[in-house]
Amino acid sequence: MDDDWDLHAVVRGCAAVTTTSTDTTTTTTANNPFPSFSSTPNFHEVHQDSFDFPGLIDDRNDPFQGLQEIYQEFCLDAPPPATSSSGVDTATVPVPAVQVFQPHREIAQIQPPLLQMNMQTQESIQFKNPTLASPSHHSFPAANPQPIRQRRRKNQQMKMVRQMTQEELSADSWAWRKYGQKPIKGSPYPRNYYRCSTSKGCAARKQVERSPNDPGIFVVSYTGEHTHPRPAHRSSLAGSTRSKFSAASKSNNIESYALLFQKGSVSSSSTASGSTFSPCSPLMEGEAAAQNDDVEMAEEDDGGGDEDDENVIVIPNDLMNDDEDMFKGFQDSDHSSGGGDLFSSGLLSSPPWTPTSSSAKASNFNGGGGS
DNA sequence: CGATTTTGACCCGCGC
DNA sequence: GCGCGGGTCAAAATCG
Numbered sequence: 001m002d003d004d005w006d007l008h009a010v011v012r013g014c015a016a017v018t019t020t021s022t023d024t025t026t027t028t029t030a031n032n033p034f035p036s037f038s039s040t041p042n043f044h045e046v047h048q049d050s051f052d053f054p055g056l057i058d059d060r061n062d063p064f065q066g067l068q069e070i071y072q073e074f075c076l077d078a079p080p081p082a083t084s085s086s087g088v089d090t091a092t093v094p095v096p097a098v099q100v101f102q103p104h105r106e107i108a109q110i111q112p113p114l115l116q117m118n119m120q121t122q123e124s125i126q127f128k129n130p131t132l133a134s135p136s137h138h139s140f141p142a143a144n145p146q147p148i149r150q151r152r153r154k155n156q157q158m159k160m161v162r163q164m165t166q167e168e169l170s171a172d173s174w175a176w177r178k179y180g181q182k183p184i185k186g187s188p189y190p191r192n193y194y195r196c197s198t199s200k201g202c203a204a205r206k207q208v209e210r211s212p213n214d215p216g217i218f219v220v221s222y223t224g225e226h227t228h229p230r231p232a233h234r235s236s237l238a239g240s241t242r243s244k245f246s247a248a249s250k251s252n253n254i255e256s257y258a259l260l261f262q263k264g265s266v267s268s269s270s271t272a273s274g275s276t277f278s279p280c281s282p283l284m285e286g287e288a289a290a291q292n293d294d295v296e297m298a299e300e301d302d303g304g305g306d307e308d309d310e311n312v313i314v315i316p317n318d319l320m321n322d323d324e325d326m327f328k329g330f331q332d333s334d335h336s337s338g339g340g341d342l343f344s345s346g347l348l349s350s351p352p353w354t355p356t357s358s359s360a361k362a363s364n365f366n367g368g369g370g371s
Numbered sequence: 372c373g374a375t376t377t378t379g380a381c382c383c384g385c386g387c
Numbered sequence: 388g389c390g391c392g393g394g395t396c397a398a399a400a401t402c403g
Contacts, residue, residue: 178376180395193394197375207394 160222163211169218173230174198176206187212199228 177197184191189210196202203224211217 177374179397181376181378182393182395185392191393195395205394 158223162220162222163217164220165217169208169220174204174226175231184209189215196226198231199226202227 175197176194178192178194180193181190182193187209189212191207191209194206194208196204196206204226205223207219207221207223209219211219
């Protein structure tokens with residue numbers, strides 16, 4: 001197919017784009033493959049009763065901060081705090097499983113290292129990034145350079161799952177490369193596998209699949225962590241190929257973004273179109289067939305599908321509003337250095353989540369591409 | 372020509 | 388131990 005949407009762009013969309021317009025977001029961190037969290041009362045409501053994470057959710061004004069910190073530990077090279085605020089080793093803190101499903105909302109299912117330490121088989125937890133394995137805090141084995149397949153117990157993998165829309169998918173500033181696609185039992189839509197293409201040894205992985213509940217929603221799972229800083233510029237590798245948006249990308253207005261989305265929508269009916277930033281195109285490829293078969297999920301438990309029920313933290317959509325700050329970053333770096341994202345890379349000149357462009361939404365994205 | 376996508380095969384975790 | 392299902396590999400195709 002010649003009109004495939006650019007995969008990179010697609011997968012780049014891990015950054016959240018939500019409707020929020022306030023300043024409740026936190027910033028994404030350099031190596032953090034996951035979107036940062038924002039703090040909202042909602043989170044408190046949902047989780048405070050469900051968890052008891054010393055140092056994670058506490059009395060701080062920003063209940064999310066703790067979570068974010070833990071996340072950062074997971075994703076960043078920065079050494080994590082040794083203990084929780086209460087002095088209790090976080091590794092020993094019981095972690096009840098919680099899942100909250102909110103259709104049409106983003107969901108984060110988190111398995112941060114600290115929380116995971118008390119899971120059954122600790123030895124199975126590994127970080128490929130040496131710097132992540134902070135010996136004093138985590139008893140993770142040192143990164144093993146061992147190249148071949150590194151498989152952890154499936155239910156032990158640290159994973160962050162999030163539901164997002166097409167446009168949100170498009171906001172991912174990381175460069176991803178697709179390395180596989182598999183039909184998932186029980187789901188009409190295939191799952192697409194991506195790895196970070198910025199750095200060869202980067203262990204960051206991303207899975208994207210369409211939500212069986214709502215084809216307009218994409219379930220994105222992040223595993224592993226980046227072993228390199230967030231690309232300052234969209235590297236030549238980053239989605240450089242298959243890009244057919246040169247024209248649109250050169251324009252410096254929001255319309256170009258909207259246009260791109262329109263393109264996506266138009267093409268989606270037949271093939272997905274060659275749009276560079278189409279967040280979900282890869283998904284659609286396989287989906288097309290599935291959709292034709294009539295999505296017939298006898299009973300989908302949830303969008304999360306077979307996510308591990310245990311050891312999972314689900315974060316409501318509202319809490320995941322990192323887009324704003326993230327976007328700030330885009331803008332900041334964009335104008336000057338190019339900022340390593342769709343915009344800086346020239347794929348987009350304006351953020352998709354601006355009021356203007358927001359109208360050109362993910363709704364366009366249904367339908368699916370070819371193959 | 373280099374990078375990415377596609378896709379069947381292979382590997383392996385996990386439940387029975 | 389076996390089989391299923393999911394994750395990854397890797398060769399070939401594709402694209403700019």
